[in-house]
Amino acid sequence: xxxxxxxxxxxxxxxxxxxxxxxxxxxxxxxxxxxxxxxxxxxxxxxxxxxxxxxxxxxxxxxxxxxxxxxxxxxxxxxxxxxxxxxxxxxxxxxxxxxxxxxxxxxxxxxxxxxxxxxxxxxxxxxxxxxxxxxxxxxxxxxxxxxxxxxxxxxxxxxxxxxxxxxxxxxxxxxxxxxxxxxxxxxxxxxxxxxxxxxxxxxxxxxxxxxxxxxxxxxxxxxxxxxxxxxxxxxxxxxxxxxxxxxxxxxxxxxxxxxxxxxxxxxxxxxxxxxxxxxxxxxxxxxxxxxx
Amino acid sequence: xxxxxxxxxxxxxxxxxxxxxxxxxxxxxxxxxxxxxxxxxxxxxxxxxxxxxxxxxxxxxxxxxxxxxxxxxxxxxxxxxxxxxxxxxxxxxxxxxxxxxxxxxxxxxxxxxxxxxxxxxxxxxxxxxxxxxxxxxxxxxxxxxxxxxxxxxxxxxxxxxxxxxxxxxxxxxxxxxxxxxxxxxxxxxxxxxxxxxxxxxxxxxxxxxxxxxxxxxxxxxxxxxxxxxxxxxxxxxxxxxxxxxxxxxxxxxxxxxxxxxxxxxxxxxxxxxxxxxxxxxxxxxxxxxxxx
Numbered sequence: 001x002x003x004x005x006x007x008x009x010x011x012x013x014x015x016x017x018x019x020x021x022x023x024x025x026x027x028x029x030x031x032x033x034x035x036x037x038x039x040x041x042x043x044x045x046x047x048x049x050x051x052x053x054x055x056x057x058x059x060x061x062x063x064x065x066x067x068x069x070x071x072x073x074x075x076x077x078x079x080x081x082x083x084x085x086x087x088x089x090x091x092x093x094x095x096x097x098x099x100x101x102x103x104x105x106x107x108x109x110x111x112x113x114x115x116x117x118x119x120x121x122x123x124x125x126x127x128x129x130x131x132x133x134x135x136x137x138x139x140x141x142x143x144x145x146x147x148x149x150x151x152x153x154x155x156x157x158x159x160x161x162x163x164x165x166x167x168x169x170x171x172x173x174x175x176x177x178x179x180x181x182x183x184x185x186x187x188x189x190x191x192x193x194x195x196x197x198x199x200x201x202x203x204x205x206x207x208x209x210x211x212x213x214x215x216x217x218x219x220x221x222x223x224x225x226x227x228x229x230x231x232x233x234x235x236x237x238x239x240x241x242x243x244x245x246x247x248x249x250x251x252x253x254x255x256x257x258x259x260x261x262x263x264x265x266x267x268x269x270x271x272x273x274x275x276x277x278x279x280x281x282x283x284x285x286x287x288x289x290x291x292x
Numbered sequence: 293x294x295x296x297x298x299x300x301x302x303x304x305x306x307x308x309x310x311x312x313x314x315x316x317x318x319x320x321x322x323x324x325x326x327x328x329x330x331x332x333x334x335x336x337x338x339x340x341x342x343x344x345x346x347x348x349x350x351x352x353x354x355x356x357x358x359x360x361x362x363x364x365x366x367x368x369x370x371x372x373x374x375x376x377x378x379x380x381x382x383x384x385x386x387x388x389x390x391x392x393x394x395x396x397x398x399x400x401x402x403x404x405x406x407x408x409x410x411x412x413x414x415x416x417x418x419x420x421x422x423x424x425x426x427x428x429x430x431x432x433x434x435x436x437x438x439x440x441x442x443x444x445x446x447x448x449x450x451x452x453x454x455x456x457x458x459x460x461x462x463x464x465x466x467x468x469x470x471x472x473x474x475x476x477x478x479x480x481x482x483x484x485x486x487x488x489x490x491x492x493x494x495x496x497x498x499x500x501x502x503x504x505x506x507x508x509x510x511x512x513x514x515x516x517x518x519x520x521x522x523x524x525x526x527x528x529x530x531x532x533x534x535x536x537x538x539x540x541x542x543x544x545x546x547x548x549x550x551x552x553x554x555x556x557x558x559x560x561x562x563x564x565x566x567x568x569x570x571x572x573x574x575x576x577x578x579x580x581x582x583x584x
Contacts, residue, residue, distance in 0.1 A: 124416070131567070132567045133558075134558040135556045135560040136558065137557025138558065158564075160564070204582075211503075265428055265577050266426040266429040267426060267454070267457040268426040268452070268453075269452065269453060272423055272450075274567070275420065275424045275566070278571060279574050290496075
């Protein structure tokens with residue numbers, strides 16, 4: 001393809017718009033890393049691949065994967081630039097089928113760790129949290145109704161390919177989510193800067209349960225300590241993370257078993273939602289894996 | 293002030309450029325939160341404050357703080373928009389004096405936790421890490437030569453005021469930094485996805501030292517275990533974090549006592565540098581505070 005004004009080019013470029021993505025059920029993956037992760041999922045996910053010859057020469061295995069789909073079309077740099085959301089799509093992009101999963105399917109697989117984004121607005125934040133959730137081994141990421149579109153090109157870029165690894169639930173109703181997650185055996189924790197339960201304390205309690213209370217000196221007489229005020233971090237958990245400016249709403253907070261604050265040791269007034277999510281998800285992952 | 297084309301307005305707006313910031317030793321803090329944190333440091337930091345009447349009415353304590361500096365000038369929204377880097381500076385901005393600290397001053401205060409950004413390029417990443425470092429109680433953030441300018445307006449915004457809390461060292465030579473930090477008693481850890489030491493293992497070892505090896509069942513005969521392969525996470529530590537695309541260079545890695553990998557439990561290929569920094573700094577903070 002050589003004509004950046006062709007209809008097909010315009011159709012791809014329109015995927016930068018939420019309405020076009022929703023109508024067509026497609027989204028854009030740009031650059032070698034994202035396209036490679038998409039191609040690993042095969043034609044179920046990848047509808048079309050556009051690449052320059054230079055790119056395919058530079059990444060021969062990517063070229064093989066792309067050719068195997070039967071959906072590869074060569075394109076020049078002008079065409080790729082016209083299709084892409086980024087200034088420089090690095091010679092390759094894929095039109096992918098949206099791959100969100102119904103909540104019921106996620107819960108049927110007995111998940112141990114869910115990240116729930118409640119009205120998170122910034123595409124970079126949402127994508128970064130999805131990438132961190134992938135790294136922490138989360139079983140799914142849920143975006144509630146009113147959240148940013150995870151298929152936004154900037155969000156997709158921020159996931160660095162993790163959108164093709166972690167099941168994503170979109171448009172969730174937070175009340176329904178809380179009810180069904182609880183019915184599936186998950187505890188619900190709200191990450192809340194004003195929370196009354198400290199994440200460090202939960203980690204200590206989890207370690208104490210693992211080691212036996214006496215070994216931490218919590219019960220001098222050898223009997224297990226009866227003080228266990230916090231929820232069990234090592235148990236299956238859905239974490240709720242809130243909007244960047246407002247945090248979680250009162251209604252959202254009311255759905256949780258506990259409001260958990262990430263400790264702030266310095267003078268920072270609050271944490272970026274991505275930072276808070278990272279600390280919470282890694283704390284859960286560590287407690288779960290050390291207790292498994 | 294009512295004329296958005298006045299020389300003074302243009303001078304402020306030019307602080308969006310690195311060269312103007314460097315020449316004048318100034319930078320911009322935009323919005324009520326950042327300006328409030330700046331004002332708490334007083335005229336040593338705040339050179340000028342521009343605010344709309346509406347903003348001062350909305351935040352009366354901010355108005356009092358601003359008036360107390362003697363550097364407050366009323367400005368209309370057109371002037372503020374012309375001065376600001378953001379589309380919407382929320383009615384207030386401050387011209388601040390750059391407040392970086394010499395490395396020697398930081399090291400003279402016996403720091404326990406430093407975050408060193410080695411050629412980190414994205415202003416949002418740098419600012420977010422500074423904010424996370426503040427939250428984790430780090431004693432300073434060091435940016436090596438070749439890093440993004442921390443006084444970039446987007447970086448300053450991403451710190452959410454933390455740039456006024458945490459001492460910042462800029463333009464550091466990484467070899468000199470490593471030598472002087474080591475001489476000041478700090479261990480040097482490199483955050484490296486290919487690292488051979490696992491952060492979880494370091495956390496476990498640190499906990500084991502705290503509790504006594506026998507309590508973790510590491511030494512059946514009651515003698516302390518002699519196996520202590522990793523560096524002590526509870527000791528004073530300077531963490532090196534690398535460039536977004538390339539990570540740490542071989543030369544930078546060679547300066548560290550150990551290359552530490554944040555565990556990836558899922559399929560993510562790598563971690564965003566901000567995510568990795570958050571996990572590392574919080575792991576150190578937790579180990580240090582639990583052992584203190």
